Amino acid sequence: MNTKLKSGRGKQFFAICCLLLSINYFPAAAQDLSLIPMPVSVQKGNGSFELSNSTVITVPAQQPEIQKVASYLVAKIKPATGLTLKVASGSFSSTIEFVINSKTDTQLGKEGYLLEVTSDKIKISANAPSGLFYGVQTFLQLLPKEIESNKLQSAVAWKAPAVTIKDYPRFAWRGIMLDVSRHFFSKEYVKEYIEQLGRYKFNRLHLHLTDDNGWRVEIKSLPRLTEVGAWRVPRTGTFGSNEPAKPGEKPTYGGFYTHEDIKELVQFAKDRYIEIIPEIDVPGHSMAAIAAYPELSVTKDASIKVNPGTKFSTWFGGGKFEMHIDNTLNPTDEKVYQFLDKVFTEVAALFPYEYIHMGGDECYKGYWERDPAVQAFMKKNKLKNGEELQSYFTKRVAKIIASKKKKMIGWDEILEGGIAPGAAVMSWRGTEGGIEASHLKHPVVMSPATEYYLDMMQGDPSIEPPVYSTARLKDTYMLNLLPEGIDSAYVLGGQGNLWTEQIPTEAHAEYMTYPRAFAISETVWSPKNKKEWNGFVSRVEDHLGRFDEAQINYAPSIYDPIIDVKKNSNGQLTIDLSSEVQNVDIFYTVDNSIPNQYYPKYDGTITFPEGADMLRVITYRNNKPMGRLISLKAEDLEKRVKK
Secondary structure (H helix, E strand, O other), rough: OOOHHHHHHHHHHHHHHHHHHHHHOOOOHHHHHOOOOOOOEEEEEEEEEEEEOOOOOOOOOOHHHHHHHHHHHHHHHHHHOOOOEEEEEEOOOEEEEEEEEOOOOOOOOOOEEEEEEEOOEEEEEEHHHHHHHHHHHHHHHOOOOHOOOOOOOOOOOOOOOOOOOEOOOOOOEEEEEOOOOOOOHHHHHHHHHHHHHHOOOOOEEEEEEEEEOOOOEEOOOOOHHOOOOOOOOOOOOOOOOOOOOOOOOOOOOOOOOOHHHHHHHHHHHHHHOOOEEEEEEEEEOOOOHHHHHHHOOOOOOOOOOOOOOOOOOEEEEOOOOEEEEOOEEEOOOOHHHHHHHHHHHHHHOOOOEEEEEOOOOOOHHHHHHOHHHHHHHHHHOOOOHHHHHHHHHHHHHHHHHOOOOEEEEHHHHHOOOOOOOOOOEEEEOOOOOHHHHHOOOOEEEOOOOOEEOOOOOOOHHHHHOOOEEEEEEEHHOOOOOOOOOHHHHHHEEEEEEOOOOOOOOHHHHEEEEOOOOHHHHEEEEEEEEOHHHHHHHHHHHHHHHHHHHHOOOOOOOOHHOEEEEEEEEOOOOOEEEOOOOOOOOEEEEOOOOOOOOOOOEEEOOEOHHHHHHEEEEEEEEEEOOOOOEEEEEHHHHHOOOOO
């Protein structure tokens, strides 16, 4: 032993080191478990627990909700393992024990849990069944990745390492928005989407049910909303560049959810402790409703159709734009409020939760400003501008929603002209709206573009579907959900938004959602001081392996090279290459050949040779390609030069 340890201070230091080693408190121990989101506290033990035919899930007697969580775990374990675990009350030799605390652990709250894994027992304890459910999700992540397969996996030891995990969420609102208006997604797929959200401890699914491109929820008192508004002419191609309907062409693309569909989705989500928040987007983004009931608009234009992805607006920058087709409800017409009362009556009955989202974003006011009757109404009611008129509309809608015993939430434009009493704000135009709403003492959900917009490009623009901006995984992960100046007491949480203008298929919805949803999950659940980029990326890579087993699509963009182009003092193009992940090599060519591991490896700034017309780059790890091949012509490189 080192003689320095003979001193009192040395002995004290040695004792502390031994204690740390005994509980495996070092961050690497937690990282080894590849858990997403990272728990509050992880202490590794010795040994492991192995599932077998004799393993029994024990639950308290006569508690059907806990029984339902146990049945969920049975169903998750069986396909890959072939094991059918029994659920019972009592004592058994090999158990997964569910316990509801007899005395409330205030630190855990309603959604927290304590997961204890030893060699002969697993114990999940919580204050409420929701906590048990989240404990189950963490336990499943402790098992080998093959547990995610839907097919029997032989020669796998179904072991979970001994560990004690104490965990609870940072925020109450942990959400993802799925836009089912621009492209309709079947009830069956929405269930699959919900299933994955539950696995990563999200508890809100915001369904964007109405927009210019489709009305997706049955309103029995207004049948034309789905007879007409749910269908448009079929188009394939870049959204915003599609052709309008041709004479005689039938609207056959679309769909909607019946009342029974919605009830089924709500129950499915409820069983996974997810609330579905419905959005009826008004007064703008209402072309599908106007196509069904043209009298709801100022223009009353009966020729308006559900938009199939054609360009009908011009954007000038700075949030300024002009609509060339009227897609806005008339805020001065009492019949509009009667219409909305019918809509929200049925919506409120279908969705048994606290909030209804009324949209409120990107409302074009030009048609209002040009209408004499609207201007007379504004003068009579002393409304100075279009923002105050929209505020008048929003406050009327808030009262309608309140009459259904619900609270209203809207995009941050509802702040303009004066916010409705009691309304919550979803801050999407950066973080400013959230900061303003918090100072006004209104609840806030942070959902800022571009970082939390899942429709953004997440890799090199040359290989991504074209969108106006990019949010890489690191951009999403590193976002500070509580920016300087915000009153955190009013922040409910955060939400990612998947707008689907450019997302026509289920596979592409998954591609755009993951892995960025992992980053959002960790931000809204884990303590801020647990966030660490390199460790997160390592865990992401492991979870992509789990997605491979489950046959769920995802974007491999984290492996793609990042290309930074500048010009040196001699006017030559210079190229710097990097990657979001560690331990990859980047290979490149400038001679039109296709690079692999036998071509030049990037080790510093590349000066693009005079006369060269193509840069190609790809990443490798251990002699295997990881990223996708990126090819850029010289003129494309010129366009990327940072001024």
